[in-house]
Amino acid sequence: xNRTASIKDxxxxxxxxxxxxxxxxxxxxxxxxxxxxxxxxxxxxLGFVRNDAARQLRAGHxxxxxxxxxxxxxxxxxxxxxxxxxxxxxxxxxxxxxDSGHDAGxxxxxxxxxxxxxxxxxxxxPVGDVTERLDLLRERxxxxxxxxxxxxxxxxxxxxxxxxxxxxxxxxxLLDTGRRRLAFVGGPTSxxxxxxxxxxxxxxxxxxxxxxxxxxxxxxxxxxxxxxxxDMLVERGRAELPDxxxxxxxxxxxxxxxxxxxxxxxxxxxxxxxxxYDDIDFAVSAVVPLSSIRQPTELLxxxxxxxxxxxxxxxxxxxxxVVFTPELVVRQSTATPGEG
Amino acid sequence: xNRTASIKDxxxxxxxxxxxxxxxxxxxxxxxxxxxxxxxxxxxxLGFVRNDAARQLRAGHxxxxxxxxxxxxxxxxxxxxxxxxxxxxxxxxxxxxxDSGHDAGxxxxxxxxxxxxxxxxxxxxPVGDVTERLDLLRERxxxxxxxxxxxxxxxxxxxxxxxxxxxxxxxxxLLDTGRRRLAFVGGPTSxxxxxxxxxxxxxxxxxxxxxxxxxxxxxxxxxxxxxxxxDMLVERGRAELPDxxxxxxxxxxxxxxxxxxxxxxxxxxxxxxxxxYDDIDFAVSAVVPLSSIRQPTELLxxxxxxxxxxxxxxxxxxxxxVVFTPELVVRQSTATPGEG
DNA sequence: TCGTACCAATGAAACGATTCAAAACTTCGG
DNA sequence: CCGAAGTTTTGAATCGTTTCATTGGTACGA
Numbered sequence: 009x010n011r012t013a014s015i016k017d018x019x020x021x022x023x024x025x026x027x028x029x030x031x032x033x034x035x036x037x038x039x040x041x042x043x044x045x046x047x048x049x050x051x052x053x054l055g056f057v058r059n060d061a062a063r064q065l066r067a068g069h070x071x072x073x074x075x076x077x078x079x080x081x082x083x084x085x086x087x088x089x090x091x092x093x094x095x096x097x098x099x100x101x102x103x104x105x106x107d108s109g110h111d112a113g114x115x116x117x118x119x120x121x122x123x124x125x126x127x128x129x130x131x132x133x134p135v136g137d138v139t140e141r142l143d144l145l146r147e148r149x150x151x152x153x154x155x156x157x158x159x160x161x162x163x164x165x166x167x168x169x170x171x172x173x174x175x176x177x178x179x180x181x182l183l184d185t186g187r188r189r190l191a192f193v194g195g196p197t198s199x200x201x202x203x204x205x206x207x208x209x210x211x212x213x214x215x216x217x218x219x220x221x222x223x224x225x226x227x228x229x230x231x232x233x234x235x236x237x238x239d240m241l242v243e244r245g246r247a248e249l250p251d252x253x254x255x256x257x258x259x260x261x262x263x264x265x266x267x268x269x270x271x272x273x274x275x276x277x278x279x280x281x282x283x284x285y286d287d288i289d290f291a292v293s294a295v296v297p298l299s300s301i302r303q304p305t306e307l308l309x310x311x312x313x314x315x316x317x318x319x320x321x322x323x324x325x326x327x328x329x330v331v332f333t334p335e336l337v338v339r340q341s342t343a344t345p346g347e348g
Numbered sequence: 349x350n351r352t353a354s355i356k357d358x359x360x361x362x363x364x365x366x367x368x369x370x371x372x373x374x375x376x377x378x379x380x381x382x383x384x385x386x387x388x389x390x391x392x393x394l395g396f397v398r399n400d401a402a403r404q405l406r407a408g409h410x411x412x413x414x415x416x417x418x419x420x421x422x423x424x425x426x427x428x429x430x431x432x433x434x435x436x437x438x439x440x441x442x443x444x445x446x447d448s449g450h451d452a453g454x455x456x457x458x459x460x461x462x463x464x465x466x467x468x469x470x471x472x473x474p475v476g477d478v479t480e481r482l483d484l485l486r487e488r489x490x491x492x493x494x495x496x497x498x499x500x501x502x503x504x505x506x507x508x509x510x511x512x513x514x515x516x517x518x519x520x521x522l523l524d525t526g527r528r529r530l531a532f533v534g535g536p537t538s539x540x541x542x543x544x545x546x547x548x549x550x551x552x553x554x555x556x557x558x559x560x561x562x563x564x565x566x567x568x569x570x571x572x573x574x575x576x577x578x579d580m581l582v583e584r585g586r587a588e589l590p591d592x593x594x595x596x597x598x599x600x601x602x603x604x605x606x607x608x609x610x611x612x613x614x615x616x617x618x619x620x621x622x623x624x625y626d627d628i629d630f631a632v633s634a635v636v637p638l639s640s641i642r643q644p645t646e647l648l649x650x651x652x653x654x655x656x657x658x659x660x661x662x663x664x665x666x667x668x669x670v671v672f673t674p675e676l677v678v679r680q681s682t683a684t685p686g687e688g
Numbered sequence: 689t690c691g692t693a694c695c696a697a698t699g700a701a702a703c704g705a706t707t708c709a710a711a712a713c714t715t716c717g718g
Numbered sequence: 719c720c721g722a723a724g725t726t727t728t729g730a731a732t733c734g735t736t737t738c739a740t741t742g743g744t745a746c747g748a
Contacts, residue, residue, distance in 0.1 A: 012466075012488065014734055025698045030736055040696060055488055060464040061404040062734035065703050068351075070401070080429065086421040090447065102461055105445045107430065121442055124400040126352075148352065148395055231633035266635050272612065290630065293571035295606050354704055365728045370706055380726065402704035405733050 013054035022050035033058065064126065073316065074122035076106040076115060076132040077155075083288050084305060085133070088155065091309025092131060099317060101128060108135055116141055123150065129316045131155050138164075151319035153312050158329055165315040165327040167308050171201050174301045174334040175208025178254045178283050181299070181336055183216050185344045187252030187281055191222045193237050193264060194256030195229045202256045205285060209254055222250060226260055234263020242271050251280055252342075258284035258291050261298055265341070269295055281342040297339035304332050353394035362390035373398065404466065413656065414462035416446040416455060416472040417495075423628050424645060425473070428495065431649025432471060439657060441468060448475055456481055463490065469656045471495050478504075491659035493652050498669055505655045505667040507648050511541050514641045514674040515548025518594045518623050521639070521676055523556050525684045527592030527621055531562045533577050533604060534596030535569045542596045545625060549594055562590060566600055574603020582611050591620055592682075598624035598631050601638055605681070609635055621682040637679035644672045 019026045024043060031038045032047040039047070050056075064070045073096055077085040093103045104127065106118035112135045119141055122130060129151035134142065138159070145152050152164055159166035182190055192209050194202045206223065213221040224240075226233040234255065241249060241264070255261035261284030268274045268282075276282050276296045284291060287302035311330055319325060359366045364383060371378050372387045379387070390396075404410045413436055417425040433443045444467065446458035452475045459481055462470060469491035474482065478499070485492050492504055499506035522530055532549050534542045546563065553561040564580075566573040574595065581589060581604070595601035601624030608614045608622075616622050616636045624631060627642035651670055659665060 015736095016734075026735080027699065027737080028697055031697085034736075038696075043696080055484075057460075057463045057488070059405070059466060059734050061401045061410070061466065062703090063736075064401040065399070065405055065705090065734080066736045068703070080420055081423060081426040083421060089420065090449070093447070097457075107433070109430070117437075120397075123397045126399060126401065144395075148397075231630070235633070263633070269610070270635055290571070293575070293603070295610055355706095356704075366705080367707080367729065368727060371727085374706075378726075383726080399704055402733090403706075405704080405735085406706050408733070 012059075013056040014059070015056070017054055018047065018050045018056050021054060022046045068126075069128055070126050071100060072102045072104050072125065072127050073313070074104050074106065074118070074125070074127040074130045074132075076108055076118050076122075076130070076134075078108055078110050078133050078135065080105070080107045084156075084286060084303065087305035088309040088312075091306040092313050093309075095310040095313040099313070110135055112136065112139070115139075119145065123148070128320050129153070131312045131316060133157060151316055151325075153315045153319070155308065155312050158331070159327070161327045161329050163327065165319060166329045167312045167315065167332070168329070169303045169308065169332050169334055171204035171334075172208035172211070174285060174303070175205035175210075175254070176212045177208070177334065177336050178205075178285065178301050179209035179212035179221070180215075181338070181342060182252035182254060182281055182283060183212060183219055185252075185281060185342060187250075188216070188219045189222075189250045190219060190252045190254060191224055191241075191250035192254050192256070193224045193226050193234065193260050195226050195233070195260075197225075205254075205256050226256075229257050229259060231259050231263040231266070234260035234265075235267050236263075238264040238267025242267055242273065246273070246279070249274065249280060253280055253282050255282070255284045258286045258288045258298060258300055260284065261300075261341075262290060262294055265294060265296060265298065276341050277343045283342050287337050291337075292339065294341075296341045299339045299342040300337050302335045302337050304335065307332055352399075353396040354399070355396070357394055358387065358390045358396050361394060362386045408466075409468060410466050411440060412442045412444050412465065412467050413653070414444050414446065414458070414465070414467040414470045414472075416448055416458050416462075416470070416474075418448055418450050418473050418475065420445070420447045424496075424626060424643065427645035428649040428652075431646040432653050433649075435650040435653040439653070450475055452476065452479070455479075459485065463488070468660050469493070471652045471656060473497060491656055491665075493655045493659070495648065495652050498671070499667070501667045501669050503667065505659060506669045507652045507655065507672070508669070509643045509648065509672050509674055511544030511674075512548035512551070514625065514643070515545035515550075515594070516552045517548070517674065517676050518545075518625065518641050519549035519552035519561070520555075521678070521682060522592035522594060522621055522623060523552060523559060525592075525621060525682060527590075528556070528559045529562075529590045530559060530592045530594065531564055531581075531590035532594050532596070533564045533566050533574065533600050535566050535573070535600075537565075545594075545596050566596075569597050569599060571599045571603040571606070574600035574605075575607050576603075578604040578607025582607055582613065586613070586619070589614065589620060593620055593622050595622070595624045598626045598628045598638060598640055600624065601640070601681075602630060602634055605634060605636060605638065616681050617683045623682050627677050631677075632679065634681070636681045639679045639682040640677050642675045642677050644675065647672055 015026050015029050018029050029047055032044055075092055096103045108115035115135045131153050133155040154164050154166035156168055158168050192206050197203045213219045224237050226237050261282055274280055283299040285301045287300040291298040291300045355366050355369050359369050369387055372384050415432055436443045448455035455475045471493050473495040494504050494506035496508055498508050532546050537543045553559045564577050566577050601622055614620055623639040625641045627640040631638040631640045
C-alpha cells in the first residue's frame with residue numbers, strides 16, 4: 009500500500025488497455041458488459057481513485073468554481089454560499105470557498121490560488137473597490153461574476169439586491185400601517201448599503217405630505233450601537249418619540265428593541281413600530297418578533313452560478329447585471345396598533 | 349489570448365530552456381541574475397500563471413488540506429475554520445472547505461472529491477458515527493484528524509473540547525457565587541455534548557451537600573425552546589424558582605432570559621443567575637450580558653492542522669487525542685447578588 | 689468464401705510542470 | 719594555452735489521465 013493505484017495498475021490487474029479503463033469511467037456504454045465488470049472489480053480491489061490533477065491537466069481546465077466572500081460568518085453570505093454550492097453541484101462542478109474577511113491581501117491570495125487551480129470561473133464579493141486584480145482576471149479571460157455588488161456591464165456580470173427598493177419597502181410598510189413620524193437608524197452613510205436603504209426610505213416618506221423622517225446616526229451596525237440609540241430615544245420622552253423606526257440592519261433593531269422594552273415605558277408595536285433589515289435567525293425569536301426585509305440569498309447564489317455558466321459557455325463576453333428586489337417580512341413589531 | 353501561457357511559452361519568449369524557467373520559479377539562487385531578469389520579464393509579458401494541476405501531478409500530492417464541517421453558519425465552526433486556514437497558510441497549504449450540513453450524503457461527496465484532489469490530509473467533524481468511509485480513508489493512508497469529536501487513538505488523531513469540564517465549570521461558578529438550587533436546561537441528552545455538560549454539572553453539585561440540581565428538558569437548542577422553559581418557570585412562582593440556571597447553550601439561555609426579564613417579576617442576577625455555553629457574539633450584547641463557557645476554537649483549529657502535519661510527515665501513524673478545557677467568561681448575568 | 693458493417697479494445701501522444709544527469713561555459717593557477 | 723573545478727544551462731523523462739486513429743473480432747448477406 010505504498011502508492012495509490014493508477015489507471016495503469018487497474019489496466020494490468022484487469023488485463024485490459026488503459027484506454028479501456030478510461031472508457032469504463034467516462035463512457036461506460038462504449039465498453040462491453042464483461043469487460044466493464046472485470047475493470048470495476050479491479051478498481052474495487054485496488055481501491056483506485058481518479059487523480060483529478062491528471063484529469064484536469066489533460067482537460068485544460070478544472071471542474072471547480074472559486075467563490076470569495078467577505079465573511080463566511082455573516083448569515084447573508086453563508087446562505088449565498090450554500091445556494092451556490094447546490095447550484096454548482098447540479099451542473100457537476102464543485103465550489104472552492106475563500107473567506108477574505110474584508111482583507112484585500114487575503115482576497116489577492118485567493119485570487120492567485122484560484123488562478124493556479126485553473127478554476128472555471130470566479131464568483132467574488134470584492135473588498136472595497138473593484139481592484140485592478142479583477143481587471144487582470146478579465147484580460148486573462150477568467151469569467152468572473154460580482155456578487156452583492158453592481159458592476160459596469162461592459163466589464164463584468166453581477167448579481168445584487170436593490171437596497172433602495174428595500175429601504176422603500178420598509179418605510180412604505182411603516183407608513184401603510186399609519187405611522188407618520190419615522191426615524192432611520194443607520195451607521196455611517198459612507199457604507200453604500202446604508203446610504204441606499206436611507207435613500208429608499210426618503211423616497212417613500214416624500215410620498216406622504218404629512219410624514220417626516222429623522223435620521224439617527226449610529227456608531228456601527230451592532231446590537232450595542234442600536235442600544236445607545238435606543239437609550240437616547242428613551243430619554244427624550246414620549247412626545248418626541250418617533251412612532252416608526254427603520255433600522256439599517258437587524259442587529260441595530262434588536263438593540264433598539266432591548267432599550268425600549270427594558271424600561272417598560274414604551275410598547276412595541278403600540279407606541280413605536282420597529283423594522284429591521286436582513287431577516288437574520290434572531291429576528292423571529294426576539295422578545296417581540298421583529299419585522300424585517302429579507303434578501304433573496306438563495307436566488308442570489310443560484311443566479312450567480314447561472315451567469316457564470318453563461319460566460320463560461322459563450323465565447324463572446326456578454327455581461328449582465330441582475331438586480332433582485334428584497335421582500336417584506338411582517339411580524340409583531342410592526343403590527344397595526346388597532347389589531348394589537 | 350487564446351490559451352494561457354505555459355512554461356514552454358515563457359522559455360521560448362525568453363530564449364532559455366524550460367528547466368531554467370522552472371528553476372527561476374523554484375530555486376532562484378541557481379539562476380544567474382541576467383537570466384532571471386529575462387525570464388521574469390517574459391513571465392510578466394505573457395501573463396504566465398503556474399498550472400497547479402501539472403505541478404501536483406508531478407509532485408504526486410497537492411498542497412491543500414480538506415476540511416469538512418457540520419455547518420459553516422455555526423459560529424463555533426466558523427471560528428475553527430478561520431484558525432485552520434491561518435495555520436495552514438503559515439505552512440504553505442491552502443484549505444478546501446466543505447459544508448456537510450449534517451448530511452451524510454454531502455459528507456460522502458466531499459470525502460470523495462477531496463480524495464480525487466489528492467489532499468494532503470483531511471480534517472473532519474463527522475456526521476453521526478464515524479463512518480466506514482473514514483475507515484477506508486485510513487486504509488488508503490489519507491491522514492485524517494477528527495475535529496470536535498473524541499477518537500479511538502488507535503485509529504485517528506482528534507481534537508476536542510472537554511464538555512464535562514465545561515459543565516463542571518459552569519455549575520461550580522454558580523455554586524461559588526452562593527447559589528444552591530440549580531437547574532440545568534438542555535435538549536435531548538442523546539446529544540453527546542448535552543449529556544457531557546450535564547454530567548459535569550452533576551459532578552460539581554455533588555461536591556456541595558446542600559445543593560440540588562434539577563434537570564429541565566428542552567425541546568431543542570433554540571431561543572424559542574429556551575423561552576418555553578422560561579415561561580414554565582415564571583408560572584411556578586418565586587418560591588419554587590431555582591436560583592441558578594445553567595443552559596446547554598447560549599441560545600437557550602437567551603430564551604430563558606427573555607421570559608424572565610419580560611415579566612419583570614424576576615431580576616437577573618439578583619433573583620436568578622443565568623449562564624450559557626459557547627459564548628456567541630450575542631451573549632455580550634444581551635439585555636443582561638450573559639455569562640458563558642467559551643470554547644477555545646482558535647486553538648482547536650490550529651492544533652488540528654498541527655496534528656495533521658505530524659501525520660503527514662511521519663511514516664508510522666502515531667495518533668493523538670488532544671482535549672482542551674473550556675474557559676469561564678463571567679458577565680453580569682451571574683454577578684454575585686451582594687455586588688449587584 | 690469474401691466483403692461490408694459494426695462494435696470493442698488498443699496504445700501512442702498530449703497536457704504542463706519538475707527533476708536531474710549531462711553539456712556548456714567561466715575562472716583561475718600553472 | 720591547458721586542465722581542473724566550479725557555476726549555469728539544457729532538455730529528455732516522468733507523473734496519470736483522456737483522446738482518437740488504428741487494429742482486431744464478429745455477424746451477416748451475397
